[in-house]
Amino acid sequence: MDLLALADFTLVARHGGFGRAARAADRPKATLSRRVAELEESLNLRLFERGARALALTEEGRALYERAGALLTELDETAAAIAAGGRRARGRLRISAPLLFAQTAMGKVAASFALAHPDIRLAVTTEDRAVDMIEEGYDLVIRVDPAPDERLVGRSFLRDRIVVVASPELARPDGGAPVPAVIRGAGGPDETWTDGTWILAGGARLAVAPVLALSSLAMVRDAVRAGIGVARLPVSLAAHDLAAGRLVLWGDVAGSDIALWALYPSRRLLNARVSAFLDHLKRTFPTGAPEELAAYMAG
Template sequence: MDRLRAFEVFATVVGRGSFTRAADALDTSPANVTRYINELEAHLGTRLLNRSSRKLSLTESGEALYERSKSILEEVADAEALASSATLQPRGRLRINAPVSFGIRQLAPLWPRFMQAYPDVELDIALSDRVVDIVEEGYDLAIRISRTGPATHAARKLATSRNIVCAAPAYLKKHGTPQVPADLAVHRCLGYTYAATANEWHFVDEEAHSHVVKVNYVMHANNGDTAREAALAGQGVIWQPAFLIGEDLREGRLVPLLPGYRMPDIDVLAVYPSRRHLSAKVRVMVDFLVEAFKAAPAWYVPPDAAVPTAAPAPARRRRVK
């Protein structure tokens, strides 16, 4: 059995939704299509398709093989193009995973430009704040917001974002303004579920001394915009990257806190399985993103920039009886 041909037949049957339409697309007979599917199922020892008189449906094994078959066929097409042409044209489906808020705010405006430049690349964008296994889950590329790069995959840095602790003016008027990190222990804080440090917030002062404070959360959220909305409503103190809250800081809707103390910066990374055998579609996407973020973004805060801070809350007068 020609396994590569069998994968092609199987993927075409699934994509076209029938044996007959697949046979037409492959310029062969329905009997040949049926033979390839039967031989593939026998070789793998499992059923791939549930057949009925009206429609086809994938089994669990069929779903897994379908995704991998498409990737294999795309890689074979890339290899053939590389062998037959000095210039490989990027094409095929490109699966990208990115965080929700960053994907909507910073990446979504870029995709039309990429699509216009590379019309033969089909973008498949999935947004999730969960850290995915790009190999296990079949992604070609992931955008990560991280303080440290990946241990097992290749990565290129796109930008750096400053993390800033802040709160709404209404919250500070009611609860006062923290002056040192330790003050946060008595404040209402809004947490990010996927933060590596849980309820410990880490700071470094101007003399490079480390400060760690355990905060009390009144809300956890697995998405930065959710925590941001609560902060804008005066419900607590948050730390978030500048790409998410930069405009709020400039417009005064949120006020940066703790002058003289900084949280560690985070990098925006393009992560992919390996630098070896990098497909053309991944290579051009990474280069495109590097160029798009080459100039300091509007939300970027240089490491040595002074950030304005809120004035301390006025002291309350004690009543004298």
């Protein structure tokens, strides 16, 4: 395959048209059009749908663009590293992290990484939704128990579990009466406020009556410390308050083990910046235990 033609194809795909690509690269539009046509002919595939006013990738073109763009970037980085006399990580690294991890630990993680790798421009955004890494331009995402995705690979770097906690002033009811509870949620759906039962480790049951719904686990923790009700929280978030006596443990939630994963696009050559960040996570959390994260957050 002609790598120059492949590079021209990704240039056109990235800019959404031959004219815009030609202006951005200061290249003749006719040359770009000819090279893309030659690539299509060599592959016996149509990579673009050419309309009178618009240019759109075909399904095959999009698949090629997603893979070729990453590979060409790796080739450029490898050539630059060789020219510089080593594989020093440099350039932009864009990461998406979940809200709780971002609020409690990501600032320190990002700062220590930036100090260790001054040639990397790290940008972190916070969101709990499942972002599309390729479409939205992320190099790595951190997620809690992510659903399988054949386009992504990754590794678990932290473990946690969920516990039921309350203020020491809140009495545990006798006879199975429901206890007021703080839940995580927006409070919109009616079912959010429905009384329910939490199953604890060992099979014990705790009847709960939600009285407050909050969208952040950090807010849930603060509300529980104020004594309004019980809540389910990660050990890492509750450990400091449990040790200080501001919260008491009512039990572990059954089957509540969770894990934080660092995910990145599946590719043969791992981006040097992503590799550096993965190594940094491993050095920061060598055991990956909940208590390790709790100590890091409190430090």
